[in-house]
Amino acid sequence: MVIINSSEKNEVKDYLLGQLDETDAERIELRLLSDAAFGEEFDVIVNEITDDYVGDELHADDRKRVQEYFLRSTERQNKLRFAGGLLERAAVERGAAAREQVQPGLIERVHAFWTSQSLLTRFATTFAAIVIVAGVLLLAIPGTRNSGTYAFVNLSISNSDRAVGSEIKTVRLEPGSPGIRIELSLPEQLPPSQSYRVELRDEKEVARNLKIEQQTEAKLVVVVPANEISPGSYFVRLYAVNPDRTEQRIRGSYFFTVR
Numbered sequence: 704m705v706i707i708n709s710s711e712k713n714e715v716k717d718y719l720l721g722q723l724d725e726t727d728a729e730r731i732e733l734r735l736l737s738d739a740a741f742g743e744e745f746d747v748i749v750n751e752i753t754d755d756y757v758g759d760e761l762h763a764d765d766r767k768r769v770q771e772y773f774l775r776s777t778e779r780q781n782k783l784r785f786a787g788g789l790l791e792r793a794a795v796e797r798g799a800a801a802r803e804q805v806q807p808g809l810i811e812r813v814h815a816f817w818t819s820q821s822l823l824t825r826f827a828t829t830f831a832a833i834v835i836v837a838g839v840l841l842l843a844i845p846g847t848r849n850s851g852t853y854a855f856v857n858l859s860i861s862n863s864d865r866a867v868g869s870e871i872k873t874v875r876l877e878p879g880s881p882g883i884r885i886e887l888s889l890p891e892q893l894p895p896s897q898s899y900r901v902e903l904r905d906e907k908e909v910a911r912n913l914k915i916e917q918q919t920e921a922k923l924v925v926v927v928p929a930n931e932i933s934p935g936s937y938f939v940r941l942y943a944v945n946p947d948r949t950e951q952r953i954r955g956s957y958f959f960t961v962r
Contacts, residue, residue: 707744721772736936757786775862786822853884858957873960882928895920898944936960
């Protein structure tokens with residue numbers, strides 16, 4: 704069931720292409736955290752933009768915004784490369800099939816059905832298969848569910864935006880674990896000597912500062928004790944601390960979910 708109208712859909716597209724101000728962008732961020740159905744609609748729009756870009760169906764201005772803003776996300780860059788590879792492979796395979804001109808058998812009919820699906824459908828199916836295989840392998844390896852060690856998650860900033868599917872990472876806090884170790888990848892444009900304040904917020908916008916355990920030119924590492932976090936959705940905001948102790952928020956957020 705569609706839960707957003709055409710006006711809201713256009714607003715989400717503007718949001719993804721970096722055309723909303725910070726106030727409107729944060730309003731959409733908060734709705735994504737609290738409304739799972741809206742998040743599904745959001746993901747559909749992300750997929751549409753990716754398909755239109757790969758299919759060269761965007762106007763010049765929108766195409767430029769996709770390159771300069773939409774594709775800042777590493778996960779979207781990977782999806783775009785995957786979709787482009789599928790498109791090229793499908794074109795090669797369709798050409799080979801046309802040259803052979805033979806009556807297709809069962810395998811050929813299955814292959815034709817697969818290549819007739821949209822790029823994003825094939826991507827989602829392939830990704831789900833990889834996740835299932837990886838999960839089975841993890842369960843089969845002794846010690847992979849060992850308690851008593853910190854849960855770990857590596858996060859990239861989302862540029863005032865939630866990334867699709869894989870961009871909101873999930874971390875499982877096993878019984879007996881002392882907490883969650885979070886590695887925050889820093890945006891490349893920030894100076895290496897910069898000082899920071901890290902702020903964790905939950906779904907109810909309750910905020911608390913996190914102590915920085917480690918800092919390098921490329922990342923920050925913070926730890927959240929198990930007794931200070933519970934299952935739910937969270938996001939982290941980063942603030943640059945100037946020499947005079949004033950602060951400036953780094954645009955964007957780091958998102959994750961605790962199970």
